[in-house]
Amino acid sequence: MTDQAPAPAINADRLWSRHMEMARIGPVEETGNCRLALTPEDVEARNLFARWCREAGMELTSDRAANMFARREGRDPARAAVAAGSHLDTQPHGGRFDGVSGVLTALEVIETLKDAGIETDAPLMVVNWTNEEGVRFGPGILGSAWFAGRIDDATLDDIRATDGARFAEEAAASGWRGTATPADLPMEAFFELHIEQGPMLEQAGADIGVVDAVQGLCWLDVAVTGMDAHAGTTPLPARRDALLAAAAMLVGINDMGRASGEDARVSVGRLKTATEGPSTVVGASEFVIDIRHPDQAMIAHLQEECRRVCAEVARRYGCGVEVSQRFAIPPTAFDGGCVAAVEAAAQALQLPYRRMASGALHDAANVAAHAPTSMIFVPCRDGISHNVAEYASREHLAAGANVLLRAMLAKAG
Ligand SMILES: [Zn+2]
Structure with a gap:
């Protein structure tokens, strides 16, 4: 994509309706979700995500940790992928946006490019990391920790769920334990969009957090x-x-x-x-x-x-x-080039933004050991998260997805 061709705008209605459709799996109270990692609810969410990816023309692979990778080919298949994603598992009394928004905005980027007939030089990838929340299997950010080489194969396989189940068997039973290795999945860049889970953006009147570190x-x-x-x-x-x-x-x-x-x-x-x-x-x-x-x-x-x-x-x-x-x-400092791509996207879209560090740990902190990485935050109402009342507006999600789209295009060419 050249500088002359303006980036298309993402489809805010589709992005929102997919959030609501995903939220029907594992509902809790009126507005909450419970999809613990590798439970039937998580598997149903994975399969829905996979169906959407296939309908968008992508191919899926998965690895030992049951992390899911949906790939859209680029003009230059030899290039490493420009990737984005987060997690579909939730807290036991969690909301509809934590993690989910990072996966669905990345998918929306692909859909938007498909609708606009735009190809990229580098392949694009949408990722769902396994067991981010660390509720059923400890520790959290598990799938990305294994992917980044921070946990070895045997340790991963032997982790026990709170209900006694062994990780290896549960990953296999989900249908998403695969054979791809991190070396098979090189990434030129990885972006994770996430709700802020804190009150700073709302208080500052900013639509976007340009996240340059994880504390x-x-x-x-x-x-x-x-x-x-x-x-x-x-x-x-x-x-x-x-x-x-x-x-x-x-x-x-x-x-x-x-x-x-x-x-x-x-x-x-x-x-x-x-x-x-x-x-x-x-x-x-x-x-x-x-x-x-x-x-x-x-x-x-x-x-x-x-x-x-x-x-x-x-x-x-x-x-x-x-x-x-x-x-x-230790703290993770994100890649300067990725941070700059996000900041330039927020500026081009004239969105009020704030540079900030993430207060919570995220998969991106692990992926940063594998590829140049940074994060995008969108505000969530009253900073409430890990709570059924968690809420991010359609407008903020759309703004975040548009920033993600531009940052990915800047990297993928
Ligand atoms: Zn999360």
Whole structure:
């Protein structure tokens, strides 16, 4: 495609009606979905997606992880594909857009090019990654992690579902376990459109998020030790209360995080006490700190600050504390060329946009190890996601799909 020929506009009605048709599979309440990876609901969604791809003239292949790849041939079949996609599995009480929008906008790009009679030099590919949500099989972003070489074959095959089923058998039973390897599927670029799952775009009045990074993450296990004591007989100054110390640590960590710039995230979502007696001063407690930031140096800094706060508070309350790192995922900086293609598309379409890092992990963070990659965010109402009330408007989805179309055309030629 040359600069003289304007890119066609995607069909917003078709894109929306396909979202609604997909949402009929595994419905929850009025507006939600439950399609856990490789369950009959997920398989039904996969088969519907495959039918749409075939009707659009594409051929499907799949790999060991049951990732699905729909290919539209280019004028130069020797070139690596320009790809886009996301995931069709959902949370148990999830919405109609998380993941689905990334797959269906990529398909809509193909449909639009077909309607307009436009061929590209590079082949195009639409991808559905397996088990992004990590609900039935842990960890999440599993299919893309295997594809990127972060999990080996044996580990993948042996992963057990929450219901005991083995990944290899479930993938085969779905009909989508294939033999394609990542080496068979070279990509010149990969784009993932996703709903933002946060409130920043809506607050900024932006239609598009130009995502240039996925923030990194680090979990710290914290164990606080004090001494069990009688709630009636032990004077307050004589106590070594491990729950009170943990509470003060939580407050201290939060204060520290708030003072560390707007990109810092420190959270505690799980707190356990060794004793649960209402009349016992707690002798031991444990919690997990979840630290996130787009900058690796800041993750290290936040980790040190958490350790400092915990040690200081423990001393003040006469308790001991041990802090250890459970695991860490470094931040992913997306490919500058892909980010620029998305930004140029938003500018050409005169859409208000914002450059940002992704707060959540996505398949794109794995695919970035395989191919030049970036993401496009569209707003979702009130930032609500992983919730049946999740909502992205027809207009925002269409705007995102038009950006995706232009970014893919810029790469595919
Ligand atoms: Zn998702």
